[in-house]
Amino acid sequence: MNLSIEKLHSDAYRLLQEMIGISSLSRDEGAVATFLENQLKEWDLVPSRKGNNLWLRNRKWQDGKPVVLFNSHIDTVKPANGWTNDPFTPVVHNGRLTGLGSNDAGASVVAQLAAFRYFNELAELPFNLIWSATAEEEISGAHGVTSILDELGPVDLGLVGEPTGMNLAIAEKGLLVIDAEAVGKTGHAARNEGENAIYKALADIQRLLDFKFPDESPVLGPVKTTVTQIEAGHQHNVVPDSCRFVIDVRTNECYSNEEVFDMLSGLLGSNLKARSCRLNSSGIPLDHPLVKRGLELGLQPYGSPTTSDQAVLPFTTVKVGPGDSARSHTPDEYILEEEIRSGIDTYIGLLEDLKIV
Template sequence: MEELKQAVRSWVENNENDVIKLIQDLVSHNTVNQVLTGTEKGAQLFLSEVLNNMGLEVDVFTPEDVPGLKEHPAYFPGKDYSERPNVVATMKGSGGGKSLIFSSHMDTTVAASGWEKDPWTPVIENGKLYGLGTFDMKGGLVASIMAIRCIQELGLQVKGDLLVESVVDEEFGGANGTLASRVKGYNPDAAIIPEPTNMVVCPGTHGGALWRVTFTGNTGMSFSGETILNPVNIAAKFIVFLEEYEKERQQKGGPAPYFEDDHILPVMVTRLEAGDMTAPLCDSGPTECYVDIWVECHPRVSEEELKKEILDGFRAKYEQEYDSWNELVFTKVIRFLPGSEVEPDFPLVNLLSEITKEVTDQKYGDVTGAPFACDAFMFNEYTDTPAIVMGPVGANAHAPDEHLDIPELLKLVEVYTLTALQWCGYVRNA
């Protein structure tokens, strides 16, 4: 085994340029998720050629090509996938081993304002690779692909099938791309999702909801004694409540075993809108006010439970006034992302942690819950494929100057390679 570990490390060191080049190639493709549509096609077709050239079995299909997708209970309607293909590649096993898939998404969020560099022109500075999607999650995708190439070029053959996929539409609560692969039958014995966890092993993830909360009232000037109810004033009190609600929740922690020490549970106002924005000026208050909020939750919390907790808390804080206000209306903006978790005794959890710690000299590899929501629930809630989230070291996901740490990414390639070999089993090619 020591000889194998050294061979893997040497291969990674010798192929550093190829690892970085593939990430740069993918980042140079604009794959921004446009909510109802997307721009992933060019990058996906490029990637399919890379995987074909590796001799893998490659399947390219749009979610809409998959029979039964729209009838699945987890399908979220309203998206256009006609130009948004998934890519799934399989390294067939020799038989007798367990199967594994590395599941990544190709889409990115929009380029946030404040980038000091062109988001789609990757730049290396001080051992960091900058570019939109480097950290979330093209770096992790490339690490998983290079793990397969390492296995091939070391003359090894996995016993169980080893798969890598790049799906569309994960950002903004999409997840239909991930679902499509599951419905099509790509459901191996385990999954690793290379989301950016800073090489923490995460068998559990947050859930989350994005709602538009509508406040209504009446407007005008009280020249004749009219009672004016300005919805902006109510919305302002709601925002004050949310700030207190966030702090209170974060003091509590969450459920065992992955979230007991979790004190990161965001409640974020993402948009505030009121008044006629086309008018040159407004001389009276609006009749409606909209506040968009992103609220995360721990596993085992439903969408209705989360909404009720917020409404009950708001009512309790302003109980003297609440009944004089019009009822708040919550409108779902994207699908609810349920939190999910894998049983602690699932063997891949400990295996991935031990390998990560060994490769990184104990620097990384701790096991805890991920402080974000993602598409892991599509595996954990709707298939028999347990999914663990674990990916690169970096910073500024969904923010200006997103980047990943190159030396740690090379360690991640080692981790993925050794994990795949030990999980799937392997033999040496004759």
């Protein structure tokens, strides 16, 4: 084998530093995609590209074998207020790499790529392997991973790279955003006129606070509803005839997003409209060979409250990657060099000799 583990480690760490130096906000990932594409070609790999999405197939691809997918995202959120340094300038100090996208999810991108390069050199694999680095994850955009699923073809297992401390997120909550409107009638605030839409909205919000979905997940817990925005009224002396509010719903695997929407529509008097029902909860069985391998390696299974591209992948997936979710979207986001090294080794350990049906 031409590639040593140490070279894979050092290449990944250098690559991430260079990626941080290239702005890759959601919908504007073209420059970093081109940079990665050129780097892959320098390593004698043959990338495919659609829009700002890249992918590779292993050199010894054999039709008929199960297909495993490494997937993570190259887009970042906008930098939050409070950065000590320029978020697009990588800062290395005592084994800590600080920069926008270092933790979420650049470390996963480069660690998965290193593991792909390791397996790509092997003469024989019990599966086919794809590595993909995709766009628009942070906004669940239409031009991200879902736009290349037809090109990838059938996939049997996906490892979604997000900061999990390399523990196994065996389930992930879905996301349902609902726009609600309570409707009343205008009237003069000084007289007993009209129907105050704010009061109607408050009554519905209280119903949400009091309501508990009957089925609770042993891994993800209950469905969680949170009112996150509210707007009503145009002037102080007019009873408002409309009060709009937004409900953020985090669903478990006991319900589809459509079922949750129907239940809330029956519970509330306000008019409800779902922005999208496609980000459903997802998960992987505890007896899956990959989960068993992870447990053998000492990884901890857990349920993730955050949503990722896992929600839009129509096959069995697990979320696992270097870093800490608590650092994501925060000022001075960072990753440790040791976390990248450990991530590469763990990705290799998870897939080495893995047999899936």
